[in-house]
Amino acid sequence: MQRSIIRATNLQLLQRRFFKKYHVRVRFAPSPTGHLHLGGLRTALYNYLFARSNNGTFILRIEDTDQTRTIPGAIEKIQDDLLWAGIISDENPIRGGPVSPYIQSSRLELYKEQVLKLLNNGSAYYCFCTERRLDLLRKEAMKCGQVPKYDNRCRHFTKDEVKEMIKKNLAYCIRFKISSTPEVFHDLVYGDVLHDITKSEGDPVIIKSDGYPTYHFANVIDDHFMEISHVLRGVEWQVSTPKHIMLYKAFGWDPPIYGHLPLIMNADGSKLSKRQGDIKIDSFRKQGIFPLALLNYVIGAGGGFHKEHDNQDLYTYEELIKQFDITKIKSSSGKLMPEKLLEFNKLEMANLLRNEKNHKFFIERIKKLVLKAFPEWKNDGNLQLDDDHIIKTFKWAQNRIATLNDLVKEDLAFLWIVPSCMPKQVKQDGCSDAIKLLNAELVEIDASNYKTDWMAPYLKDFAKKNGVPFAVLMKTLRSVMSGVNIGPPVAEMMEILGKDRTLLRLQRCVS
Numbered sequence: 001m002q003r004s005i006i007r008a009t010n011l012q013l014l015q016r017r018f019f020k021k022y023h024v025r026v027r028f029a030p031s032p033t034g035h036l037h038l039g040g041l042r043t044a045l046y047n048y049l050f051a052r053s054n055n056g057t058f059i060l061r062i063e064d065t066d067q068t069r070t071i072p073g074a075i076e077k078i079q080d081d082l083l084w085a086g087i088i089s090d091e092n093p094i095r096g097g098p099v100s101p102y103i104q105s106s107r108l109e110l111y112k113e114q115v116l117k118l119l120n121n122g123s124a125y126y127c128f129c130t131e132r133r134l135d136l137l138r139k140e141a142m143k144c145g146q147v148p149k150y151d152n153r154c155r156h157f158t159k160d161e162v163k164e165m166i167k168k169n170l171a172y173c174i175r176f177k178i179s180s181t182p183e184v185f186h187d188l189v190y191g192d193v194l195h196d197i198t199k200s201e202g203d204p205v206i207i208k209s210d211g212y213p214t215y216h217f218a219n220v221i222d223d224h225f226m227e228i229s230h231v232l233r234g235v236e237w238q239v240s241t242p243k244h245i246m247l248y249k250a251f252g253w254d255p256p257i258y259g260h261l262p263l264i265m266n267a268d269g270s271k272l273s274k275r276q277g278d279i280k281i282d283s284f285r286k287q288g289i290f291p292l293a294l295l296n297y298v299i300g301a302g303g304g305f306h307k308e309h310d311n312q313d314l315y316t317y318e319e320l321i322k323q324f325d326i327t328k329i330k331s332s333s334g335k336l337m338p339e340k341l342l343e344f345n346k347l348e349m350a351n352l353l354r355n356e357k358n359h360k361f362f363i364e365r366i367k368k369l370v371l372k373a374f375p376e377w378k379n380d381g382n383l384q385l386d387d388d389h390i391i392k393t394f395k396w397a398q399n400r401i402a403t404l405n406d407l408v409k410e411d412l413a414f415l416w417i418v419p420s421c422m423p424k425q426v427k428q429d430g431c432s433d434a435i436k437l438l439n440a441e442l443v444e445i446d447a448s449n450y451k452t453d454w455m456a457p458y459l460k461d462f463a464k465k466n467g468v469p470f471a472v473l474m475k476t477l478r479s480v481m482s483g484v485n486i487g488p489p490v491a492e493m494m495e496i497l498g499k500d501r502t503l504l505r506l507q508r509c510v511s
């Protein structure tokens with residue numbers, strides 16, 4: 001395969017094409033063959049931002065013509081992930097729109113009707129080659145060290161021969177005649193691109209023998225009838241673009257403007273799916289990543305914004321739209337910075353928490369998390385889940401956590417559940433009497449004094465007064481209150497738990 005990519009040097013040409021006068025209509029066109037992942041999310045986001053920043057329309061189209069690879073539930077899941085991410089489409093399968101339907105399997109009639117035009121004008125032809133023949137061709141080419149490709153044999157049948165074979169009920173597909181004189185096309189990201197597809201393939205199938213269109217055909221037909229002005233998609237599709245442009249030409253239609261988005265890589269330059277492990281949007285959701293944090297993370301790889309993202313701050317949705325600039329997308333593969341994801345998430349969590357309107361949402365989310373993490377406590381009256389406690393606790397914990405899920409990890413479980421008491425350990429520490437005494441004193445102390453500033457010196461004095469080594473007393477108190485040996489300072493725990501919860505824990509050990 002020979003491909004030459006010449007970078008755009010002529011800015012005027014770029015601008016002329018970019019600011020074409022018609023209404024911007026872009027689409028995200030996933031195939032429901034799996035979950036939405038980071039690459040797909042970036043494509044959807046950039047289309048969305050391009051539409052919003054040009055007063056255009058953003059369309060979601062489902063490309064499900066390969067029925068054998070369609071996964072049940074994937075269409076719904078992709079739509080749900082996009083909604084979660086705040087990438088809202090104007091026209092889509094659920095909402096509909098002026099060029100409905102937006103699922104390719106419901107548009108089969110259109111493809112059948114359109115292919116007749118190509119058959120009639122001689123740009124397409126019936127192919128009766130059997131799987132066996134195609135297989136032999138492949139094997140033969142491999143043996144001779146050649147690129148395996150279709151030899152275009154059926155191009156040369158006469159009309160009568162074709163009629164005869166159809167009459168005999170021979171199975172057929174429809175192929176498109178590709179041209180061997182490649183033409184340069186302009187890519188908004190990569191500049192001028194020249195790629196001779198005949199070097200790597202024979203005439204491609206556009207309608208399969210089961211009557212379904214192939215991706216290339218349905219994609220072009222839909223982009224045309226949906227009046228797509230710009231196609232922004234992953235660079236892996238760039239090699240197919242000359243074929244798509246040839247189809248447009250065969251129909252006598254104007255092709256859209258193309259821009260291909262470079263690959264996203266890991267920080268070390270390896271392929272994303274390899275090192276990163278799970279790159280499904282669903283996994284980030286399950287980890288407790290917030291949508292805006294994920295979007296800021298993904299734009300860190302590859303540019304596309306006026307102001308270079310400084311990675312210290314989060315862009316809001318408004319800023320993303322305002323700053324988006326397609327001419328700033330880099331054509332080299334972008335690298336993700338994994339350490340940034342949790343930093344962005346912390347920032348977003350703090351932003352969301354600052355706005356009281358979000359508290360109800362957090363209360364619900366945290367309640368669900370806690371109930372899921374500690375199911376055995378569900379029917380125990382001691383689960384600490386009143387709304388005030390949740391928000392107070394969350395505010396206190398926000399600097400110690402990067403995701404909501406961290407709130408129920410072992411070291412912070414004491415915030416929600418009463419740890420099992422350890423009288424044995426208290427005894428071993430030689431603190432039984434001291435704890436009893438402390439409990440008696442604490443009962444008398446006003447709830448308003450359960451503050452770190454007040455409690456810290458008080459506990460120090462208490463240890464001194466009663467001849468208990470301070471460090472030992474703290475260690476014992478920490479395990480009585482939290483069940484773990486390493487954790488926040490005891491006075492802070494008392495503040496966050498408050499008087500009643502603190503006493504409840506002490507008393508369980510005393511008795």
Ligand code: GLU
Pocket residue numbers: 028029030031063215219232233234237
């Ligand atoms: N259905 C293709 C995909 O799954 C869309 C490619 C395109 O945007 O043209 O990525």
